[in-house]
Amino acid sequence: xxxxxxxxxVRVFDGGTLGEPxxxxxADGRIAASADGARTVDGRGAVxxxxxxxxxVHVGTVRELQAYGRWGVTSVLDMGAPDWAATSRLxxxxxxxxxxxxxxxxCAPRGAAVARMGYPASGVVRGPSDARRFVADRIAxxxxxxxxxxxxxxxxxxxxxxxATTSAVVTAAHEAGVLVCVHATSTRxxxxxxxxxxxxxxxxxxxxPLEEADAGRIADRGLAVAPTLVMMKxxxxxxxxxxxxxxxxxxHPADTVRTLRRAGVTVLAGTDANSDPxxxxxxxxxxxxxxxxxxxxEAGLTPAEALTAATSAPARVFGLSDRGRIRQGYRADxxxxxxxxxxxxxxxxxxxxxxxxxxxxx
Ligand SMILES: [Zn+2]
Numbered sequence: 383x384x385x386x387x388x389x390x391x392v393r394v395f396d397g398g399t400l401g402e403p404x405x406x407x408x409a410d411g412r413i414a415a416s417a418d419g420a421r422t423v424d425g426r427g428a429v430x431x432x433x434x435x436x437x438x439v440h441v442g443t444v445r446e447l448q449a450y451g452r453w454g455v456t457s458v459l460d461m462g463a464p465d466w467a468a469t470s471r472l473x474x475x476x477x478x479x480x481x482x483x484x485x486x487x488x489c490a491p492r493g494a495a496v497a498r499m500g501y502p503a504s505g506v507v508r509g510p511s512d513a514r515r516f517v518a519d520r521i522a523x524x525x526x527x528x529x530x531x532x533x534x535x536x537x538x539x540x541x542x543x544x545x546a547t548t549s550a551v552v553t554a555a556h557e558a559g560v561l562v563c564v565h566a567t568s569t570r571x572x573x574x575x576x577x578x579x580x581x582x583x584x585x586x587x588x589x590x591p592l593e594e595a596d597a598g599r600i601a602d603r604g605l606a607v608a609p610t611l612v613m614m615k616x617x618x619x620x621x622x623x624x625x626x627x628x629x630x631x632x633x634h635p636a637d638t639v640r641t642l643r644r645a646g647v648t649v650l651a652g653t654d655a656n657s658d659p660x661x662x663x664x665x666x667x668x669x670x671x672x673x674x675x676x677x678x679x680e681a682g683l684t685p686a687e688a689l690t691a692a693t694s695a696p697a698r699v700f701g702l703s704d705r706g707r708i709r710q711g712y713r714a715d716x717x718x719x720x721x722x723x724x725x726x727x728x729x730x731x732x733x734x735x736x737x738x739x740x741x742x743x744x
Contacts, residue, residue: 386410386417386740389718392425397432397694397707399686400724406430408714411740415710428734429722431689432706433457433715435696436671437608438584438652441481442468446657446667450479451743453668454717454736459652459700461529461563461584462487464500470524477741480715482700484529484563488516488551492540495531499660507543513550521558527700528555528562530580532571542571549578561700563608569596576600582699584608584652588617589629591637597645606699607642608652609635611677612670616663639681648699649683651675651692675727685727714740 386409394401403426409417433456441447441460450458460483463469473481486505489495495505507516520528530551533542543551548564555562556579563582564575569590575583576599583600586592586609600607614635642649653670671692678688697706705713716737721729736744 386414386420387423387737387742388417388420389423389425389430389716392428392430392718393722394708395429395431395686395689395693395724396709397697398690400429400722406708406716408716408737408740411714413708413710413712413714423718423735425718428718428720429724429729430708431717431719431723431730432693432708433717433736433738434651434671434692434730435459435702435706436653436655436692437582437650437696437700438610438654439667440654440656440658440661441472441483441667442657444472444475444478447472447475447478447481449666449668451477451668451736451738453671454719454730454733454744455479455668455671456715456717456736456738457482457696457702457705459527459696460484461565461652461654462495462501462531464502464658466502466523477738477743479738482526484527485520485523485525487565488528488530488543490533490540490543493531493533493542497540499658507547507551510546510550513547514554516551517554517558517560521560525560528560529565530562530575531565532574534568534571545574545578548574552578552580569593572596572600576603576605579603580605582606582608582650585610585654586614586635586638588614588631588634591634592641594641594645597641597647600642601645601647606648606650606695608650609639609642610652610654610674611635611639611681612665612674613654613663615677616665620663636677636681639678639683643682643687648695649678649687649691650696650699651678651688672731675730679727686724688727689723689730
């Protein structure tokens with residue numbers, strides 16, 4: 383086993399607040415009380431963060447996972463993998479960001495996932511009575527969570543999944559003990575997913591900010607939201623003004639984050655990073671999470687709240703009980719940065735070192 387490492391005189395962000403300088407020991411891939419024969423790393427002037435967690439990615443290659451490691455992102459939550467065979471093989475690899483995946487997403491007949499993005503036909507859910515079959519297929523695949531894509535009702539587009547079908551998928555997933563994430567980009571789909579009792583809503587309404595009352599219901603039900611501001615901003619910018627329907631604006635997702643925060647909703651940092659040419663926009667793996675943190679702060683989160691959204695909050699929501707904080711016995715997923723990101727969020731980019739389960743990867 384490795385000889386371990388001790389980071390000395392380092393200020394620790396424990397998933398909520400920043401402490402006074404301490405020594406942090408790593409042994410056998412975990413945070414430890416001490417580490418015999420350990421190498422010492424001088425942490426003076428630096429802040430030690432739990433490895434970052436991106437709550438919305440699409441990953442299919444080792445190279446992509448390596449990019450996360452270099453950027454201090456040590457766990458990634460995949461929200462849909464068209465090539466399940468390729469993505470599932472990337473889980474649990476030494477020295478790579480720890481990957482959890484939804485595999486094949488649930489979508490409506492002729493939905494974009496199967497029509498354009500290469501997902502297998504078993505993702506199509508034909509109605510409430512098909513929900514159990516969809517969930518059973520995913521459990522047989524060995525997925526970590528379930529993803530439902532709620533598209534919008536638009537002219538000349540296939541009809542999206544209806545509320546009864548969405549609810550039936552959520553119910554079947556919960557009976558099987560798996561968490562459900564829902565793609566939603568309108569107030570209408572946010573409401574459907576909230577009433578259905580999903581666990582995580584991802585993206586944000588593009589044509590209007592979420593209303594207080596909706597945010598209140600999301601808070602009451604204990605749902606988390608990963609707004610993916612990086613992707614929302616790109617989507618809006620991709621359509622120049624004369625083409626963009628007038629109501630579509632990045633101001634709405636940013637406003638929605640403020641409203642969610644006021645209502646006490648758990649916000650998660652997620653990027654929708656992907657390198658899929660069939661996706662609406664590609665987003666850079668790893669680096670984009672630092673952009674997302676910046677956008678969350680610009681939208682009204684404090685820097686510490688943004689860091690929580692990328693550490694302890696996603697760990698709690700996704701049941702990753704061995705990470706997201708720097709505590710004895712936890713996985714040694716660590717990001718050492720210069721400066722104080724609880725004051726200036728941009729400091730997360732000043733990377734001095736990254737460890738994944740105790741293995742130094744940068
Ligand atoms: Zn996505």
